[in-house]
Amino acid sequence: MSATDLHAPAAPPRPDLGSLRVIPIRHRARAIGTAVAAVLLAGILYSLLANPRWGWPIFAQWFLSEPVLVGLGRTLLLTALGAFFGFTLGTVLALARVSSSPLLAGLAWGFIWLFRSIPLIVLLLILNNLGYLYATVSLGVPFTGFTFFSYNTTQLMTPFLAAVLGLTLNLGAFSAEVIRGGILSVDQGQHEAAAALGLPKGHQARRIVLPQAMRSIVPTAFNEIIGLAKGTSMVYVLALPELFYTVQIIYRRNLEVIPLLMVATVWYLIILSVLSVIQYHIERHYARGALRTLPPNAFRVIFARLGLVSLTPPPKSADAAPLPSPILRAQQHGSDWAGSLPQGGTVEIRGVTKSYGDLTVLKDIDLVIPAGSVTAIIGPSGSGKSTLLRSINHLERVDRGYIAIDGELIGYRRDGDALHELPEKDILTRRADVGMVFQNFNLFPHLTVLDNITEAPISVRGLPRAEAEQLALDLLARVGLSDKAGAYPRQLSGGQQQRVAIARTLALKPKVLLFDEPTSALDPELVGEVLDVIKELASSGITLIIVTHEIGFAREVADRIVFMEQGRVVETGSPAQVLNDPQNRRTADFIAKVL
Numbered sequence: 001m002s003a004t005d006l007h008a009p010a011a012p013p014r015p016d017l018g019s020l021r022v023i024p025i026r027h028r029a030r031a032i033g034t035a036v037a038a039v040l041l042a043g044i045l046y047s048l049l050a051n052p053r054w055g056w057p058i059f060a061q062w063f064l065s066e067p068v069l070v071g072l073g074r075t076l077l078l079t080a081l082g083a084f085f086g087f088t089l090g091t092v093l094a095l096a097r098v099s100s101s102p103l104l105a106g107l108a109w110g111f112i113w114l115f116r117s118i119p120l121i122v123l124l125l126i127l128n129n130l131g132y133l134y135a136t137v138s139l140g141v142p143f144t145g146f147t148f149f150s151y152n153t154t155q156l157m158t159p160f161l162a163a164v165l166g167l168t169l170n171l172g173a174f175s176a177e178v179i180r181g182g183i184l185s186v187d188q189g190q191h192e193a194a195a196a197l198g199l200p201k202g203h204q205a206r207r208i209v210l211p212q213a214m215r216s217i218v219p220t221a222f223n224e225i226i227g228l229a230k231g232t233s234m235v236y237v238l239a240l241p242e243l244f245y246t247v248q249i250i251y252r253r254n255l256e257v258i259p260l261l262m263v264a265t266v267w268y269l270i271i272l273s274v275l276s277v278i279q280y281h282i283e284r285h286y287a288r289g290a291l292r293t294l295p296p297n298a299f300r301v302i303f304a305r306l307g308l309v310s311l312t313p314p315p316k317s318a319d320a321a322p323l324p325s326p327i328l329r330a331q332q333h334g335s336d337w338a339g340s341l342p343q344g345g346t347v348e349i350r351g352v353t354k355s356y357g358d359l360t361v362l363k364d365i366d367l368v369i370p371a372g373s374v375t376a377i378i379g380p381s382g383s384g385k386s387t388l389l390r391s392i393n394h395l396e397r398v399d400r401g402y403i404a405i406d407g408e409l410i411g412y413r414r415d416g417d418a419l420h421e422l423p424e425k426d427i428l429t430r431r432a433d434v435g436m437v438f439q440n441f442n443l444f445p446h447l448t449v450l451d452n453i454t455e456a457p458i459s460v461r462g463l464p465r466a467e468a469e470q471l472a473l474d475l476l477a478r479v480g481l482s483d484k485a486g487a488y489p490r491q492l493s494g495g496q497q498q499r500v501a502i503a504r505t506l507a508l509k510p511k512v513l514l515f516d517e518p519t520s521a522l523d524p525e526l527v528g529e530v531l532d533v534i535k536e537l538a539s540s541g542i543t544l545i546i547v548t549h550e551i552g553f554a555r556e557v558a559d560r561i562v563f564m565e566q567g568r569v570v571e572t573g574s575p576a577q578v579l580n581d582p583q584n585r586r587t588a589d590f591i592a593k594v595l
């Protein structure tokens with residue numbers, strides 16, 4: 001014991017913390033509010049039940065009567081058909097609106113403009129009177145008199161068909177804008193990552209863009225469907241006895257207006273409640289991956305309130321296990337990148353120039369990057385490094401010059417002196433040879449880690465699912481993440497996400513791997529784990545091109561450094577030469593600033 005300890009005042013006795021009680025704060029205002037709400041509710045219920053004019057016995061007599069149920073069935077059928085065809089049409093229109101074809105986009109815009117402008121009731125009446133405008137509906141070859149079929153319009157356009165068609169056209173126009181809004185809400189990086197993996201356009205829309213767009217589409221889409229369910233009452237103008245028209249017929253006969261209106265109201269309330277439960281579960285489905293923890297299943301909440309189940313899921317033992325370092329994990333699996341990846345390709349960049357409007361960001365770039373080499377591109381911000389990298393896999397189109405991998409042009413076909421741009425389908429196929437790892441990872445948040453990796457091998461390389469999953473598990477083991485196969489990207493740290501992104505790119509077995517500042521979105525303590533994986537890859541034989549601000553890492557891993565400034569390659573050479581003995585003054589100034 002030291003002298004200071006001898007003179008220190010004795011510490012007060014430590015209370016027994018285990019015996020302390022926690023007393024929750026009392027919210028007086030909330031308690032008063034609840035009491036007022038309960039009194040109001042009781043008052044409303046009393047007025048509903050005690051006032052005989054509501055006519056509850058008559059309500060009970062008609063609520064489940066046959067004509068009401070038949071009308072209800074028609075309302076439900078119209079809602080289901082209108083919603084199905086309306087949203088199918090809306091999806092096609094929304095995809096046409098965002099397509100790069102001006103004609104398609106213009107036609108879709110015109111359709112939406114027209115059918116959003118026409119009131120539903122007017123549209124229904126026009127469709128119902130179509131027979132007056134066109135006596136027959138025919139399909140044939142114009143001016144030849146040749147027809148495949150011909151129908152009498154009045155017989156064809158029954159009130160039911162007119163109702164379904166009217167509701168479909170109306171909902172199609174409104175839902176197209178809802179869906180387009182959802183598509184626009186998907187981050188640009190997601191489109192780029194899908195394109196960089198060579199996923200076909202239709203596949204990108206179906207598997208990557210629309211599922212993510214659904215999160216913002218679903219709430220508004222359900223508003224539209226609820227509007228449609230109530231809007232079906234509009235078809236009374238066609239004398240089609242759906243729910244509302246049926247109760248109207250009944251109360252005109254028995255004059256019990258209020259009880260019969262209540263019959264319709266309560267049925268609409270039930271339809272709305274069922275739709276709300278469906279909406280909750282669809283939203284929950286599309287929240288997978290977007291939220292770290294999903295909200296509980298609505299039925300589970302009810303059962304939990306009744307004390308039948310617990311709301312807390314049992315802990316997952318796999319998540320608790322500490323992760324070994326990537327390199328250690330790779331050694332445990334006896335892995336060696338060399339041999340498992342294809343031989344690297346030679347990248348030839350010739351006379352590449354690129355401008356954005358008046359700003360020329362790449363100026364006559366000439367570079368040959370040998371197969372299997374590791375090249376680090378460095379330079380000040382805005383010097384064109386990322387643009388050059390993105391041009392290599394044709395995410396950016398160059399204005400002049402060309403880029404070839406093993407002599408094969410990425411975005412073009414050469415014909416004498418002319419370079420013809422390839423169709424999107426061929427560009428996507430060739431892109432699969434050039435993997436790209438993005439600064440912000442751009443993992444698909446709605447897919448598990450395993451699905452992120454298997455998506456492109458299955459769709460682009462045509463691998464059977466079982467084989468693709470085996471490949472993905474092997475790659476995950478190599479980057480030290482085999483126990484995260486079932487996790488969603490948002491459940492991983494930044495460093496882990498970037499390692500998954502590397503595994504996803506490698507699953508296509510590219511000849512060239514591009515890294516666009518792979519660590520700049522990471523916290524300093526996570527940078528090392530990603531750099532470790534890249535260092536391992538450096539000896540694999542694959543060609544690596546890395547845009548980086550990590551000069552120390554570039555020195556350690558690269559065979560060659562390319563220094564860029566203002567869209568030009570100012571100096572290239574070995575790390576020792578460029579970093580220790582730069583020949584150009586601008587390179588020297590930059591190195592002096594960053595080292």
Ligand SMILES: Nc1ncnc2c1ncn2[C@@H]1O[C@H](COP(=O)(O)OP(=O)(O)OP(=O)(O)O)[C@@H](O)[C@H]1O
Binds near residue numbers: 356361382383384388
């Ligand atoms: N889509 C675009 N439209 C217009 N200008 C662009 C576009 N993309 C890049 N630029 C401009 O091109 C120049 C080069 O950008 P680039 O991203 O290639 O630079 P960088 O060297 O990678 O910079 P950093 O190190 O900051 O990422 C910059 O001036 C940038 O503002």
